[in-house]
Amino acid sequence: MKSILIIILSVFIILTGSVSGQPAGTLDLTFNGTGKVVYDKDQMDLYQDVRVQPDGKIIAAGTSYTPSYSSVIEVTRYMPDGSFDNSFGSGGHYNYSTGVETGANKCLIREDGKILVCGYTTDYATYSMVLIQLDENGVPDPSFGNGGIVIQGVGTGEQNAFAMTLQDDGKILIAGYAVNNDFRNAPVVLRFSDTGVLDTSFGTNGVVTIPVTETDNDFSAVCVQSDGKILAAGHISNGLSWFSLLIARFDQYGVLDNTYGTDGIVNMNLNNVDDEFFDMQLTDGDESILTGFTVTQADIYYHMLLMKFDINGQPVTGFGNNGAVVSGSVPYSFGDALALQADGKILICGSTGDLAPNNNDWALWRFNSDGSQDNDFGTGGLVTTDFFGNAEEALGIALYEDKIILAGKTRNADNRLDFAVARYINDFNVAVPEASNPMNLSVSPNLVKRGGTVNLVYELKQPESISFEMLSITGNLVITMPIGIQTTGNHTFQFSLPSSVSAGVYFLLIKDSQNMNKTQKLVVSE
Numbered sequence: 317m318k319s320i321l322i323i324i325l326s327v328f329i330i331l332t333g334s335v336s337g338q339p340a341g342t343l344d345l346t347f348n349g350t351g352k353v354v355y356d357k358d359q360m361d362l363y364q365d366v367r368v369q370p371d372g373k374i375i376a377a378g379t380s381y382t383p384s385y386s387s388v389i390e391v392t393r394y395m396p397d398g399s400f401d402n403s404f405g406s407g408g409h410y411n412y413s414t415g416v417e418t419g420a421n422k423c424l425i426r427e428d429g430k431i432l433v434c435g436y437t438t439d440y441a442t443y444s445m446v447l448i449q450l451d452e453n454g455v456p457d458p459s460f461g462n463g464g465i466v467i468q469g470v471g472t473g474e475q476n477a478f479a480m481t482l483q484d485d486g487k488i489l490i491a492g493y494a495v496n497n498d499f500r501n502a503p504v505v506l507r508f509s510d511t512g513v514l515d516t517s518f519g520t521n522g523v524v525t526i527p528v529t530e531t532d533n534d535f536s537a538v539c540v541q542s543d544g545k546i547l548a549a550g551h552i553s554n555g556l557s558w559f560s561l562l563i564a565r566f567d568q569y570g571v572l573d574n575t576y577g578t579d580g581i582v583n584m585n586l587n588n589v590d591d592e593f594f595d596m597q598l599t600d601g602d603e604s605i606l607t608g609f610t611v612t613q614a615d616i617y618y619h620m621l622l623m624k625f626d627i628n629g630q631p632v633t634g635f636g637n638n639g640a641v642v643s644g645s646v647p648y649s650f651g652d653a654l655a656l657q658a659d660g661k662i663l664i665c666g667s668t669g670d671l672a673p674n675n676n677d678w679a680l681w682r683f684n685s686d687g688s689q690d691n692d693f694g695t696g697g698l699v700t701t702d703f704f705g706n707a708e709e710a711l712g713i714a715l716y717e718d719k720i721i722l723a724g725k726t727r728n729a730d731n732r733l734d735f736a737v738a739r740y741i742n743d744f745n746v747a748v749p750e751a752s753n754p755m756n757l758s759v760s761p762n763l764v765k766r767g768g769t770v771n772l773v774y775e776l777k778q779p780e781s782i783s784f785e786m787l788s789i790t791g792n793l794v795i796t797m798p799i800g801i802q803t804t805g806n807h808t809f810q811f812s813l814p815s816s817v818s819a820g821v822y823f824l825l826i827k828d829s830q831n832m833n834k835t836q837k838l839v840v841s842e
Contacts, residue, residue, distance in 0.1 A: 340692065340743035341680060341699035344719060347739040348398030354703065354726060355392065355735040359383045362725035363392075363735050364421045365653075365712035369429070372396040372716060376723040376737055377433050379419035380411075388413040389420040389446070391433055393454060394737060405454030412448060412456075414467065415439035420446075421492075422480040427788045427820065430457055434490045436476040437467065444469040445477040447490060447512060461512035468514060470494035470504055470523055477506075478536045483544070484794070485816065486510035491548045493534035500528050503535040503562065505548050507570070519570030526564050526572065526581060528552060533562070537596035539604070541627075542796065544568040549606055551592035552583055560585040561593055563604065563629060577629030586640065587612045591621065595653045599660075602627050607651030607664045610642060620649040620666060622683060636687030643681065643689075643698075647671045651681070652724075653713045657744050660685030665722050667709035668700060677702045678710040678722060680740065692743070701738055704728050708736070718745045757826050759836045766817060766840055772809045774826055779803050784811075785825040786838070794822065813840065 338344075343351025355361065363378035374394040381387040389412040393404035400408030412418060420435035429452040437446050444467045449460035456464025469475070473495025480490045488508040496502040502525045507518040514522035530553035537549045545565055552562040561584045565576035572580030585591050589611040596606045603626055610621045620643040624635040631639025643649060650666040657663065662683045669676025678701040682693035689697030702708070706727035714721045720740040725733050757774045764770055772784065782802050786795040797811060822838045 338741045340741060341682075341694040341720075342741045343701070344739040344741050346397065351740065352701070352703065352736065352738045353394065353398045354728070355737075356728060356732065357390065357735065358732075360733040361390070361735045362733055363390075363712060363723035363737065364419075365423045366714045366721055366723035366737065367423055367425045367431075368714045368716040368721055369425060373401055374714075374721055374723075374737060375423055375425060375431055376712070376735070377420045377423035378711075378723075378725075378735065379435070380735075385417070386413075387417045387419055389418050389433065389435060389448070390735070391420065391423065391431070391450065391454065392735070398737070398739075403453060405450075410450060410454045412446075412465070413437070414446075414465075415442075418446065420448075421476070421478045422490075424480055424482065426482070427792065427818075430460075432480060432488065434477040434480045436492075438474070442469065442472070443474050443495075445475055445490065445492065445494075445506070447477070447488065447508065449512065459511060466508065466512040468506065468508075470506065471496065473499065474501070475504075476534075478534065478550075479538045479548075481538050481540055482792070483507075483540055487515060488512075489538050489540070489546065491535035491538035491550075493550075494523075494525075496525070496528075500531050501533050502526070502528050503533050503548065503550055503552070503564070505535060505538060505546065505566065505570070517569070519566075524566055524570035526552075530555065532559065535562070535564075536592075536594050537606070539596055539598045541598065541602045542793070543602070545573060546570075547596065547598070547604055549593040549596045549604070551608075554583070554585065558585070558588070559590045559592055561591045561606075561608070561623075563593070563596075563606070563625065565629065575628065582625070582629045586610045586621075586642075589613055589616070593621075593623075594651065597654055597656050599656065603632065605654065605656065605662060607654045607666075609650050612642075617644070617647050618649060618671075619644045620651040620664065620668070620679070620681065622651060622654075622662065622664060622681075622687065624687065634686065641683065641687045644668055646676075648676050649679065650709065652709065652711045655713045655715050655720075657715070658746065659744055661690060661744070662687075663713060663715070663720060665710035665713040665724075667707075668698070669707075672707040673727075674707065675702075675705050676707050676709070678708055678724065678726075678738065680710065680713075680720065680722065699740065703736060706731075710738075715742070715746045718742045757824075757836050759824055759838055762837075763839050763841050764813065766819060766842060767813055767815045769810060769812050770824075770838065772811075772824065772826070773806065774809075775806050776802060776804050782807075783827050784809065785827065786817075787823045787825060788820070 360381040447466040475494035703726035
């Protein structure tokens with residue numbers, strides 16, 4: 317599924333500055349009075365991912381460890397003011413464990429409000445990936461897997477699911493690693509039906525991988541292009557201590573696409589030391605933007621890495637320095653997760669400072685669409701947040717209205733890791749911006765039944781190349797309808813809703829060649 321990474325709550329405004337008037341990157345003091353929430357549950361707690369519901373409630377997922385290193389999945393829902401949502405799970409929390417160690421790495425909110433979480437579990441004798449679906453109240457969904465839970469082993473060795481996304485047909489992709497028959501960690505992608513059944517038509521019995529020659533390899537990000545092809549990114553080992561950047565592209569059946577990179581794979585090292593990707597998002601044109609880190613030989617520092625690749629797996633030379641942006645002059649700078657604003661700007665969260673266990677802070681970078689630093693954001697495009705003066709890291713990012721939400725970990729004064737969430741002011745609203753030329757778009761009928769016909773009427777002030785998109789309420793692309801060049805004046809376009817489109821609220825977006833647009837709400841009934 318092509319994720320546009322925007323949550324559409326208002327479709328008639330574009331904000332050029334934040335509502336509060338505070339500078340972009342400032343902590344939002346309406347969130348817990350400080351902009352930050354710290355939750356101390358056990359010996360070692362960390363959120364790995366964060367999402368925001370259409371009502372502004374925040375879902376954070378991660379892992380909580382006891383002093384004996386047994387662990388549970390933790391999913392927390394926060395109210396918009398930063399307090400726990402007591403209507404979710406038990407007092408705002410859902411916990412799950414099936415072994416000695418169980419943890420979560422990624423979460424998603426589906427269009428019907430249900431919540432997906434993926435990760436791992438082990439009792440040190442057997443190892444499995446975990447996929448959980450919760451209903452909107454934080455209770456396992458009995459229609460999914462076995463009572464809301466899928467335990468899926470890939471081989472017999474250690475394994476973990478780091479990334480997850482959805483296809484247009486509702487199928488679920490998770491990506492990570494699994495030990496192969498040669499006792500090497502092999503990057504893998506698995507596909508499940510929308511009810512949690514492994515899709516054996518994908519790859520080999522539901523699993524795809526790539527050849528590896530060394531021990532340490534994985535996929536930490538996965539996306540779906542508009543044509544259904546699947547991109548997975550992470551790192552691959554080319555030597556005992558030499559990791560390289562990895563991207564692989566598969567077709568919809570799980571076969572490597574040999575038109576991408578070299579025989580379907582990008583295997584790239586920038587500085588002949590250690591390079592890794594941790595997250596990836598796609599632009600509207602299916603170019604991939606990735607973040608992670610690179611280690612340079614000159615200083616042996618970890619530098620935050622941002623790269624852009626075209627649809628053929630080649631670095632985009634007009635982005636940064638021949639496709640790459642390397643940031644950070646301190647020993648430790650990581651990019652852990654990224655989000656794309658609708659204006660093309662790139663937000664990255666992670667950490668910057670000294671090597672652990674010394675002090676490093678949460679980092680939030682913003683770059684322009686060409687990879688240059690955005691000097692209107694923080695200091696030189698960087699905002700840092702310190703909690704307790706210890707080693708701290710932001711691991712997940714989400715956008716909501718004119719807010720940026722980060723989640724991760726902080727180390728408290730007792731030297732224990734705590735769950736942490738922070739919310740920042742943004743100077744850009746994630747609502748779909750309208751055009752300066754409003755196009756006078758109207759939609760009828762509006763209430764339309766599933767499979768029904770929709771009429772769009774619009775006006776062009778000048779000849780333009782036009783396309784339509786239909787988006788879900790969570791910003792996911794449902795339908796793309798290219799129209800082509802049309803003349804000045806009034807126009808009518810008619811289309812039939814596919815039967816696969818479920819009842820709910822959607823947004824119809826008309827776009828011209830200048831990326832100006834106009835949006836109207838569409839309500840679909842059974």
